Amino acid sequence: MLAFYSDLAPREKRAARSLALLFLLLLNAFLLVLAASYGFAAWREGKGLFGADKQLQVSVAGEGKVTGRPDVAKITATVLSESDTLSRAQDENAKKSNAVTAYLEQQGVAEKDVKTVGYNIFPQYYYPGPCQGGICPLDSQRPRIIGYQIRNTYEITVRDLGKANAILAGIVAAGVNEVGGIAFVIDQPDELKVEARRKAIADARLKAEELARDLNKRLGRIIAFSEGGGVPPPIIYGQEAFGKGGGGGPSVQPGENEVVVSVNITYELK
DSSP, X not given: OHHHHHTSOHHHHHHHHHHHHHHHHHHHHHHHHHHHHHHHHHHHTTSOTTSOSOOOEEEEEEEEEEEEOOOEEEEXXXXXXXXXXXXXXXXXXXXXXXXXXXXXXXXXXXXXXXXXEEEEEEEEEEOOOOOSSSOXXXXXXXXXEEEXXXXXXXXXXESOGGGHHHHHXXXXXXXXXXXXXXXXXXXXXXXXXXXXHHHHHXXXXXXXXXXXXXXXXXXXXXXEEEEEEESOOOOEEOGGGGOOSSSSOOOOOOOXXXXXXXXXXXXXXX
């Protein structure tokens, strides 16, 4: 490269030096523009040219609660049958189950509101005791099947709460052996959830405004938002809630359910 330069005429050398100088000037100008652009972008983000003056933020949590009266009862009920043969146990269980579903239909419970949630067959075994006074044949010590138990479990949705107590008593009379529990729920909780969310947001904003005043700042835009909570699982009342033996049918009360929504909001401080 140097040999090539030395072979140039004086006029050509001056031209080459001018081109090199122009290239260096353009390169420096490009680097200055690039640095200025980066510094301006950082300043716009509130960080300053060297990461200073970062925007202050405040994060707060809010909670909103709304109560509502349940409008639906969900009953878990089991028809249990036992017999020495599987076919007899199945026939007996089918007969009782049909009687239960027929009763529910008479009470105005829709077919879609009676759902089978479990159907189980359990062999019943006899376990021989230890032999007395000698060695027993191996086969005599093996457990053997002496019968079968069938459990057909339904989830029954009662939409007329005024009939809940009567239906509980009626399904037992029709063939139900076990009532696993009853839960009172709000069928359409969305409106209550919206109201609870509004209360949670208002609660969070009130806390944020108090913090901003204490810091001699004002609230700016919302940076982040998250939500949790909702409709809690229903309380299930077991058989002990229905009473044991004695006269009279069960007496259960729906009470009220609580819908809870929690929010977390991050605000910019000005």
